[in-house]
Amino acid sequence: xxxxxxxxxxxxxxxxxxxxxxxxxxxxxxxxxxxxxxxxxxxxxxxxxxxxxxxxxxxxxxxxxxxxxxxxxxxxxxxxxxxxxxxxxxxxxxxxxxxxxxxxxxxxxxxxxxxxxxxxxxxxxxxxxxxxxxxxxxxxxxxxxxxxxxxxxxxxxxxxxxxxxxxxxxxxxxxxxxxxxxxxxxxxxxxxxxxxxxxxxxxxxxxx
Amino acid sequence: xxxxxxxxxxxxxxxxxxxxxxxxxxxxxxxxxxxxxxxxxxxxxxxxxxxxxxxxxxxxxxxxxxxxxxxxxxxxxxxxxxxxxxxxxxxxxxxxxxxxxxxxxxxxxxxxxxxxxxxxxxxxxxxxxxxxxxxxxxxxxxxxxxxxxxxxxxxxxxxxxxxxxxxxxxxxxxxxxxxxxxxxxxxxxxxxxxxxxxxxxxxxxxxx
DNA sequence: AACAAACTCACCCCAATGAGCGATACCACT
DNA sequence: AGTGGTATCGCTCATTGGGGTGAGTTTGTT
Numbered sequence: 001x002x003x004x005x006x007x008x009x010x011x012x013x014x015x016x017x018x019x020x021x022x023x024x025x026x027x028x029x030x031x032x033x034x035x036x037x038x039x040x041x042x043x044x045x046x047x048x049x050x051x052x053x054x055x056x057x058x059x060x061x062x063x064x065x066x067x068x069x070x071x072x073x074x075x076x077x078x079x080x081x082x083x084x085x086x087x088x089x090x091x092x093x094x095x096x097x098x099x100x101x102x103x104x105x106x107x108x109x110x111x112x113x114x115x116x117x118x119x120x121x122x123x124x125x126x127x128x129x130x131x132x133x134x135x136x137x138x139x140x141x142x143x144x145x146x147x148x149x150x151x152x153x154x155x156x157x158x159x160x161x162x163x164x165x166x167x168x169x170x171x172x173x174x175x176x177x178x179x180x181x182x183x184x185x186x187x188x189x190x191x192x193x194x195x196x197x198x199x200x201x202x203x204x205x206x207x208x
Numbered sequence: 209x210x211x212x213x214x215x216x217x218x219x220x221x222x223x224x225x226x227x228x229x230x231x232x233x234x235x236x237x238x239x240x241x242x243x244x245x246x247x248x249x250x251x252x253x254x255x256x257x258x259x260x261x262x263x264x265x266x267x268x269x270x271x272x273x274x275x276x277x278x279x280x281x282x283x284x285x286x287x288x289x290x291x292x293x294x295x296x297x298x299x300x301x302x303x304x305x306x307x308x309x310x311x312x313x314x315x316x317x318x319x320x321x322x323x324x325x326x327x328x329x330x331x332x333x334x335x336x337x338x339x340x341x342x343x344x345x346x347x348x349x350x351x352x353x354x355x356x357x358x359x360x361x362x363x364x365x366x367x368x369x370x371x372x373x374x375x376x377x378x379x380x381x382x383x384x385x386x387x388x389x390x391x392x393x394x395x396x397x398x399x400x401x402x403x404x405x406x407x408x409x410x411x412x413x414x415x416x
Numbered sequence: 417a418a419c420a421a422a423c424t425c426a427c428c429c430c431a432a433t434g435a436g437c438g439a440t441a442c443c444a445c446t
Numbered sequence: 447a448g449t450g451g452t453a454t455c456g457c458t459c460a461t462t463g464g465g466g467t468g469a470g471t472t473t474g475t476t
Binding site: 094120121126127131160163198200203206 | 402
């Protein structure tokens with residue numbers, strides 16, 4: 001049995017071309033649609049191995065489409081196929097459960113490679129996209145822009161575990177007021193006014 | 209001028225084979241080393257375009273190697289080349305600034321593709337690795353395991369921005385005590401005892 | 417119609433915390 | 447010898463926040 005693929009793409013010409021190309025290359029295109037409102041049902045009924053999903057479509061957009069498909073049938077691999085390369089759409093798609101992210105400028109040959117890759121448990125991404133994804137991990141390079149001292153970093157690390165001042169003092173074998181003193185300095189350096197803000201900032205900027 | 213590559217790999221046979229292969233394919237291997245203690249200086253002196261970096265080496269390991277190179281010369285692309293595929297080492301490398309992550313089972317042809325890809329601003333990763341990376345974004349599927357109500361999620365989203373109860377109440381046009389009430393329920397559902405813990409848990413588990 | 421869940425608000429008590437003052441000591445650098 | 451940064455500790459005061467309890471309203475489900 002062949003590889004079952006479903007397409008969601010509102011540009012009719014492009015969608016039909018894709019379907020044709022895929023069929024020519026031995027894939028079984030079990031459905032192609034110009035909008036993804038019924039994506040969940042389609043996934044359940046046709047049980048595709050791979051879905052190619054555009055983002056910009058009338059009705060529900062492709063991001064919602066991914067979410068619906070992944071809820072309805074998680075084992076289906078969903079690969080985004082779009083012109084968008086802005087961070088916001090990208091990470092929304094990834095959070096929604098996309099298994100790959102290809103830009104439309106991807107040549108057909110690479111497209112087939114990508115389908116093969118996702119079937120083998122990979123996560124095909126256009127180079128620009130992969131770089132963006134990796135960069136989200138590397139914010140550590142900017143970690144010390146707040147000029148925290150080693151001791152302050154240590155305190156902050158306890159703080160972001162949700163520990164209270166009293167507990168932190170015990171863990172670090174320090175006096176209660178010493179920890180508070182460190183925290184005051186930390187808050188100043190991070191330009192925040194309370195522990196909650198500090199935790200939020202530290203975790204979202206991956207300072208520690 | 210050719211593409212300048214530096215290798216760090218403690219297996220002499222493998223390292224020499226790689227150097228040979230790369231040279232045969234037109235790359236300029238400006239250095240190959242069996243340990244990376246001097247990685248920073250090497251990067252500064254030879255100004256390589258790409259570094260292939262093993263992880264398990266005597267002395268400083270490759271993770272420290274990446275960090276040193278990225279501090280000394282950020283424009284050098286560092287691609288990990290290792291047998292390790294455990295999450296811990298992987299994400300340490302990515303946080304340290306690695307621009308790619310290839311498993312040693314990668315065939316040479318793919319290796320050349322990867323070097324080309326990283327030179328073009330991409331982030332070559334072996335399929336298994338890419339999947340792991342993407343999966344870190346998709347924790348949303350487990351988001352509702354705590355069974356938070358829509359309103360509670362909304363409150364939590366304000367909370368993790370570091371806002372105080374008073375501010376949250378104002379933003380949501382609610383009474384102070386209403387927000388507290390929601391928070392109490394949230395704390396119960398998340399099995400935490402205070403806002404700081406809730407923020408820590410919500411952000412580290414990407415609940416919202 | 418009955419019930420559960422979610423949403424809303426209120427009151428009390430007291431612990432936790434941030435702000436704003438300090439202080440001493442150590443260390444590196446000039 | 448002085449300067450600045452870090453680390454340590456102390457105090458008061460006002461605000462914030464968490465635990466407990468209760469209760470009215472809406473909404474959806476059975």
